[in-house]
Amino acid sequence: MKIRSTTEEDRDVFVATVHKAFGRFPETPDEDGGGCWWSATEMDRNLLAVTDDGRPIGTAGSYSFELTLPGQVVVPAAGVSAVGVLPSHRRQGVLSAMMRHQLTDLRERGDFLSVLLASEPAIYGRFGYGPATYTGRLTVQRHRAAFAEPRAGIGSPGSPGSIEVLRRDECVDVLEDVYDRYRRAQPGALSRPPRWWALRAGQPPVAAAPRYVAVHRDAEGNANGYASYSLADGTLTVDETIALDDIVFVALVKFALGHDLVAQVVFKHVPHEHPVRWKFADFSAGEASHHTEWLWVRLLDVPRALAARRWFTDGEIVLGATDPFLGDHGRYLLTVRDGRGDCVRTEREPDLSLDVRDLGAIYLGGTAPSALVRAGHMRVHHSGAASLADRLFRSDVPPHCVQWF
Numbered sequence: 230m231k232i233r234s235t236t237e238e239d240r241d242v243f244v245a246t247v248h249k250a251f252g253r254f255p256e257t258p259d260e261d262g263g264g265c266w267w268s269a270t271e272m273d274r275n276l277l278a279v280t281d282d283g284r285p286i287g288t289a290g291s292y293s294f295e296l297t298l299p300g301q302v303v304v305p306a307a308g309v310s311a312v313g314v315l316p317s318h319r320r321q322g323v324l325s326a327m328m329r330h331q332l333t334d335l336r337e338r339g340d341f342l343s344v345l346l347a348s349e350p351a352i353y354g355r356f357g358y359g360p361a362t363y364t365g366r367l368t369v370q371r372h373r374a375a376f377a378e379p380r381a382g383i384g385s386p387g388s389p390g391s392i393e394v395l396r397r398d399e400c401v402d403v404l405e406d407v408y409d410r411y412r413r414a415q416p417g418a419l420s421r422p423p424r425w426w427a428l429r430a431g432q433p434p435v436a437a438a439p440r441y442v443a444v445h446r447d448a449e450g451n452a453n454g455y456a457s458y459s460l461a462d463g464t465l466t467v468d469e470t471i472a473l474d475d476i477v478f479v480a481l482v483k484f485a486l487g488h489d490l491v492a493q494v495v496f497k498h499v500p501h502e503h504p505v506r507w508k509f510a511d512f513s514a515g516e517a518s519h520h521t522e523w524l525w526v527r528l529l530d531v532p533r534a535l536a537a538r539r540w541f542t543d544g545e546i547v548l549g550a551t552d553p554f555l556g557d558h559g560r561y562l563l564t565v566r567d568g569r570g571d572c573v574r575t576e577r578e579p580d581l582s583l584d585v586r587d588l589g590a591i592y593l594g595g596t597a598p599s600a601l602v603r604a605g606h607m608r609v610h611h612s613g614a615a616s617l618a619d620r621l622f623r624s625d626v627p628p629h630c631v632q633w634f
């Protein structure tokens with residue numbers, strides 16, 4: 230078996246192989262490639278595993294995304310996707326070989342972070358990825374959806390905005406623009422490169438499936454939020470509610486819950502701790518479900534990654550980090566002053582010892598280090614180390630990602 234990089238000429242064989250691995254059939258693309266999740270794949274970043282006589286048996290791709298870090302820092306991140314090994318060739322180390330090849334390639338390209346969505350959570354920890362953002366659904370029965378008066382008087386119904394209902398195809402430019410402004414301010418969010426919108430790749434509302442979109446505008450008529458939705462059998466399902474502030478978010482939630490001929494509204498991608506649940510007079514009006522990890526993060530260069538994000542508490546910590554898959558072990562001194570982190574290798578004794586996968590999990594501030602200490606995955610070397618790490622690694626805004634890739 231050998232692993233090789235692909236070019237545009239390999240697109241058909243790459244697409245056929247990944248579909249065979251997933252047991253699915255490639256949809257026939259329409260004229261502009263609409264609706265095919267794989268259409269935006271970047272063939273100069275992909276790998277193909279082939280047998281000695283040249284038959285393809287495995288695939289691994291990566292997109293050139295941007296990721297927003299705590300403190301609204303936007304950095305490049307490789308979005309690993311389209312990973313598959315033919316059912317006839319599994320559990321023989323093909324994926325492990327592709328992961329090693331891919332991580333080495335990404336480092337050589339200068340990437341210091343890679344991210345993915347895992348088809349099964351058991352797969353990627355061994356390769357150094359940890360779950361860093363979480364998502365869930367909020368289902369609200371309309372008859373229970375009375376709103377509480379804001380006790381501080383902020384965000385009351387009179388917010389001077391308007392909503393227009395458009396078909397997805399009538400407002401793609403608006404969606405692209407609002408999403409882009411949203412994701413730059415939201416830790417954990419990924420870019421949706423223009424190519425994704427042009428090719429209608431991914432899932433709705435990027436994919437061209439029929440959708441209505443409630444576009445929210447401010448008093449000057451500038452779009453500052455949207456909710457893309459569909460309605461079937463009395464359930465209105467919102468794919469994503471993207472808002473530039475909380476007042477717009479609530480306006481879109483109210484819009485969805487005000488829709489006639491609807492018994493319940495399912496809001497996808499609303500994390501369980503989202504403040505919108507406090508907006509209901511009955512706290513339990515919104516039923517949280519489908520809580521799951523979403524974006525997995527892998528640090529490819531620990532000092533660069535730690536120096537890239539912003540920090541919200543001054544202090545210093547020594548991390549003893551092991552990277553069993555890439556055989557890279559080290560002690561790192563992180564010093565935070567005025568929001569900036571400086572990270573260097575050190576000989577000092579660690580406060581905390583951890584696997585690089587757990588560093589990926591805590592990196593965006595969405596997983597508390599103390600949870601991983603309590604789970605027995607991180608070792609503290611003195612009694613204050615877990616709370617020190619909790620204070621340091623938290624994010625100003627909880628990380629969240631709605632992008633599917």
Ligand SMILES: CC(=O)SCCNC(=O)CCNC(=O)[C@H](O)C(C)(C)COP(=O)(O)OP(=O)(O)OC[C@H]1O[C@@H](n2cnc3c(N)ncnc32)[C@H](O)[C@@H]1OP(=O)(O)O
Binds near residue numbers: 251312315321349
């Ligand atoms: C980011 C994405 O694209 S997610 C999509 C991932 N792809 C899929 O889910 C498609 C269907 N599945 C597959 O194609 C394959 O089963 C893969 C890609 C998940 C695994 O490929 P393989 O070549 O079989 O993996 P490989 O043999 O290298 O396994 C390495 C280790 O991971 C373990 N492993 C691999 N897949 C799984 C799994 N699904 N669940 C649990 N453990 C797994 C193996 O047991 C092995 O463990 P070991 O080192 O202790 O022996």
